[in-house]
Amino acid sequence: MSESKxxxxxxxxxxxxxxxxxxxxxxxxxxxxxxxxxxxxxxxxFLLRGHRVAPLILFVPLVVATLVAWGVYAxxxxxxxxxxxxxxxxxxxxxxxITADExxxxxxxxxxxxxxxDHTARKLEGHDPASAxxxxxxxxxxxxxVLIVLVGGLLFIxxxxxVKTVRAEAETTMALSTEVAxxxxxEYERMIEEADPEIKEMLEDPALKSAVEQFEGGGDRxxxxxxxxxxxxxxxxxxxxxxxxxxxxxxxxLAEYLSEGRETAAIGEALSNSDYKQAASxxxxxxxxxxxxxxxxxxxxxxxxxxxxxxxxxSNNESGSRRSANExxxxxxxxxNEAGEQGKASNExxxxxxxxxxxxxxxxxxxxxxxxxxxxxxxxxESLAQGQNRMNGEGPGQGGEGQQPGGDGWGEGVDRxxxxxxxxxxxxxxxxxxxxxxxxxxSEKVIEDAFSGAGVATAAGGDNxxxxxxxxxxxxxxxxxxxxxxxxxxxxxxxxxxxxxKRINEGASDGKE
Amino acid sequence: MEKNKTVEQxxxxxxxxxxxxxxxxxxxxxxxxxxxxxxxxxxxxxGHVLLxxxxxxxxxxxxxxxxxxxxxxxxxxxxxxxxxxxxxxxTNILIxxxxxxxxxxxxxxxxTNILLADEINRATPKTQSALLETMQEKTVTIGGICxxxxxxxxxxxxxxxxxxxxxxPLPEAQLDRFFFKLSVELPTHAEMGLILDRTTxxxxxxxxKVIDGAQLLEMEQVARRVTxxxxxxDYLVGLVLATHPDNxxxxxxxxxxxxxxxxxxxxxxxxxxxxxRALTEGRYHVAKEDVNAVAVPALCHRxxxxxxxxxxxxxxxxxxxxxxx
Numbered sequence: 074m075s076e077s078k079x080x081x082x083x084x085x086x087x088x089x090x091x092x093x094x095x096x097x098x099x100x101x102x103x104x105x106x107x108x109x110x111x112x113x114x115x116x117x118x119f120l121l122r123g124h125r126v127a128p129l130i131l132f133v134p135l136v137v138a139t140l141v142a143w144g145v146y147a148x149x150x151x152x153x154x155x156x157x158x159x160x161x162x163x164x165x166x167x168x169x170x171i172t173a174d175e176x177x178x179x180x181x182x183x184x185x186x187x188x189x190x191d192h193t194a195r196k197l198e199g200h201d202p203a204s205a206x207x208x209x210x211x212x213x214x215x216x217x218x219v220l221i222v223l224v225g226g227l228l229f230i231x232x233x234x235x236v237k238t239v240r241a242e243a244e245t246t247m248a249l250s251t252e253v254a255x256x257x258x259x260e261y262e263r264m265i266e267e268a269d270p271e272i273k274e275m276l277e278d279p280a281l282k283s284a285v286e287q288f289e290g291g292g293d294r295x296x297x298x299x300x301x302x303x304x305x306x307x308x309x310x311x312x313x314x315x316x317x318x319x320x321x322x323x324x325x326x327l328a329e330y331l332s333e334g335r336e337t338a339a340i341g342e343a344l345s346n347s348d349y350k351q352a353a354s355x356x357x358x359x360x361x362x363x364x365x366x367x368x369x370x371x372x373x374x375x376x377x378x379x380x381x382x383x384x385x386x387x388s389n390n391e392s393g394s395r396r397s398a399n400e401x402x403x404x405x406x407x408x409x410n411e412a413g414e415q416g417k418a419s420n421e422x423x424x425x426x427x428x429x430x431x432x433x434x435x436x437x438x439x440x441x442x443x444x445x446x447x448x449x450x451x452x453x454x455e456s457l458a459q460g461q462n463r464m465n466g467e468g469p470g471q472g473g474e475g476q477q478p479g480g481d482g483w484g485e486g487v488d489r490x491x492x493x494x495x496x497x498x499x500x501x502x503x504x505x506x507x508x509x510x511x512x513x514x515x516s517e518k519v520i521e522d523a524f525s526g527a528g529v530a531t532a533a534g535g536d537n538x539x540x541x542x543x544x545x546x547x548x549x550x551x552x553x554x555x556x557x558x559x560x561x562x563x564x565x566x567x568x569x570x571x572x573x574x575k576r577i578n579e580g581a582s583d584g585k586e
Numbered sequence: 587m588e589k590n591k592t593v594e595q596x597x598x599x600x601x602x603x604x605x606x607x608x609x610x611x612x613x614x615x616x617x618x619x620x621x622x623x624x625x626x627x628x629x630x631x632x633g634h635v636l637l638x639x640x641x642x643x644x645x646x647x648x649x650x651x652x653x654x655x656x657x658x659x660x661x662x663x664x665x666x667x668x669x670x671x672x673x674x675x676x677t678n679i680l681i682x683x684x685x686x687x688x689x690x691x692x693x694x695x696x697x698t699n700i701l702l703a704d705e706i707n708r709a710t711p712k713t714q715s716a717l718l719e720t721m722q723e724k725t726v727t728i729g730g731i732c733x734x735x736x737x738x739x740x741x742x743x744x745x746x747x748x749x750x751x752x753x754x755p756l757p758e759a760q761l762d763r764f765f766f767k768l769s770v771e772l773p774t775h776a777e778m779g780l781i782l783d784r785t786t787x788x789x790x791x792x793x794x795k796v797i798d799g800a801q802l803l804e805m806e807q808v809a810r811r812v813t814x815x816x817x818x819x820d821y822l823v824g825l826v827l828a829t830h831p832d833n834x835x836x837x838x839x840x841x842x843x844x845x846x847x848x849x850x851x852x853x854x855x856x857x858x859x860x861x862x863r864a865l866t867e868g869r870y871h872v873a874k875e876d877v878n879a880v881a882v883p884a885l886c887h888r889x890x891x892x893x894x895x896x897x898x899x900x901x902x903x904x905x906x907x908x909x910x911x
Contacts, residue, residue: 158817167869167873167874167875168815168817168818168871168872168873168874169869169871169873171815171817171818172813172814172815172818172871172872173871175815175816175817176813181813184592184593185593185811185812185813185870186813188593188594188597188870189813189869189870189871192869192870192871193871
């Protein structure tokens with residue numbers, strides 16, 4: 074009995090082990106297919122976009138395959154009872170094994186139970202429990218093997234030419250942008266260090282400082298160009314605050330008149346040399362002493378006369394320097410009239426003259442300081458522009474092989490006066506020679522047809538100048554050869570110009586009043 | 587081990603007696619192997635059998651032969667509409683005993699070991715019901731006195747499925763008391779030739795008695811010892827429950843065509859019959875195939891079709907076969 078019992082138990086245990094081994098093999102087959110399918114899907118998603126497959130990505134299908142294997146085995150693995158049932162059915166024992174196993178587990182030891190176990194043990198003779206093991210088809214294993222080999226083979230496919238190009242470009246951009254960032258920071262720090270104390274405060278703008286410090290190198294060329302444009306915008310904004318062109322224009326013209334007189338020659342010479350600080354000192358040296366001499370007053374009257382002469386021939390200029398010079402001239406004339414009428418000038422008149430002279434001198438110093446600050450900013454902008462050019466693949470300060478705006482090629486510069494028969498016009502406009510407030514040159518003129526239809530008449534007239542500027546700006550930013558990242562800067566530039574023009578116009582109208 | 591040998595010998599003896607009884611019956615009854623097997627199973631398990639078939643198929647002959655091979659008392663009652671319960675059970679009659687008049691119980695034909703209830707569906711329900719107590723409790727109660735019937739006791743009834751005029755279909759309660767209901771089919775060409783040879787010649791086969799009542803009861807006891815695994819038992823219970831249209835496990839055909847399913851008595855019948863069959867197959871445990879083999883005769887008269895099932899001509903045997911593996 075115990076021998077039969079052992080035989081039945083051993084058969085059941087061995088059978089269960091073989092059955093579970095079969096299920097493990099099945100789970101492995103499922104896992105192999107899951108791995109192959111998921112891995113192939115992932116690999117194709119990389120390869121179809123031109124990228125080589127990173128081997129680490131296979132960790133994902135590996136996890137999926139592990140989960141599938143575990144799930145399949147957990148679902149189909151044989152418990153003792155299930156294994157006994159399966160073995161009984163497989164060997165056609167007709168529930169003999171199930172019954173015998175139940176007798177053994179329940180410890181039944183009656184005659185009929187022993188007989189039944191013996192009978193079952195005899196039935197099991199000649200049966201190999203290993204034959205009950207699930208046989209997975211070799212063809213399926215072969216297919217899984219082929220898929221896995223395919224997965225492995227796809228790992229060796231390299232990046233496409235396009236991807237390599239993009240990657241190389243990103244690396245170049247990263248290196249270049251890092252270099253540009255370092256240069257820019259260096260230039261900014263140098264600008265701050267070298268700045269005079271009076272303009273240092275002006276230059277230490279928090280927004281500019283933050284933009285420069287936050288600019289880092291990157292692989293995305295567009296992002297780098299956007300960051301550079303942002304810094305350029307900040308610089309343009311600051312530069313607009315330090316604009317001294319109107320003052321300098323006036324002072325340059327005034328210098329010609331002042332250089333003609335002996336008494337004012339020093340001032341004129343300093344102004345013609347753009348040495349406004351020296352000019353301010355020379356002007357302040359002409360202040361009236363107490364008591365003032367006749368020579369001093371005469372010199373001042375001649376100064377006023379020169380300013381008056383300059384005023385007669387002066388074109389439209391609404392600078393602060395002109396206003397302060399005229400103020401000073403008026404005060405001198407007032408003092409001279411007072412002296413002519415009363416024999417001598419009052420102390421108040423003298424004081425007013427001296428104040429006006431001081432004010433004018435301060436103005437000149439201010440112009441000097443602003444001019445210096447703007448020069449510093451210009452240097453920084455130049456450095457920035459060089460950085461932008463480098464990012465665009467151009468040489469410093471040169472055009473980019475005819476592809477970028479501002480030049481026709483390396484060392485070619487821009488010459489719109491001549492255009493070859495095969496040269497493409499950047500726009501549909503016609504070239505027109507224009508004279509502007511601050512200069513003159515070639516520009517493009519576009520005549521657009523208005524839409525036909527019913528219009529609405531209004532009493533208020535449109536700002537034709539603003540419309541024209543808007544069109545000019547839009548025509549520029551719509552050009553295909555202007556990089557996107559530069560368009561914002563260009564737009565801002567136009568807006569600044571417009572604001573400056575507006576301020577100048579407002580200043581002129583104030584002067585007239 | 588000696589004790590095991592005894593049980594083993596008893597089992598071998600069981601198989602031997604079953605075989606010899608069957609062979610002896612086969613000396614007269616041609617073919618009908620399955621019917622003979624099942625009748626013997628029912629008899630060994632102590633059950634009653636309802637044999638159904640058209641006239642002339644040898645139902646009565648089978649029962650006669652069975653009575654001949656078994657050394658048991660045999661009675662036959664021809665059921666007719668005018669048959670009364672007392673005609674079967676017996677009655678008290680007034681007799682003169684030692685000068686005084688006393689009632690004496692005169693036993694009816696039911697007091698036997700083998701009762702052939704021929705054409706049972708021709709008797710009235712009242713008379714049919716007279717068999718209820720005897721079939722279940724194997725006792726007869728008359729005039730307040732309970733009379734025990736001799737063991738073994740089994741009823742072998744026949745009924746004709748055609749000629750339904752003047753018949754009284756057996757009530758469900760009585761049908762349930764039959765262990766098996768067996769349909770006797772028409773013999774094949776060869777079998778019919780043999781039947782003619784054996785029954786129309788000068789020499790009739792001599793049937794010997796090969797088994798007596800005690801041996802039959804012993805076989806019943808041996809069969810009861812056959813083991814049933816929990817899985818097989820659960821399978822059997824599931825099979826019975828699946829015959830009920832309201833049960834969740836009932837298949838679509840059962841839910842659609844069945845009015846009432848089998849009773850727990852059916853499950854008892856199934857397990858008893860399966861045990862006997864297992865022993866005849868040389869096993870000491872019941873297999874699912876044993877259950878499946880006896881499912882149709884054990885359940886077909888206990889599963890009642892509804893109107894739709896009747897109208898569609900659905901066979902209960904087909905429904906039961908559909909429930910087995």
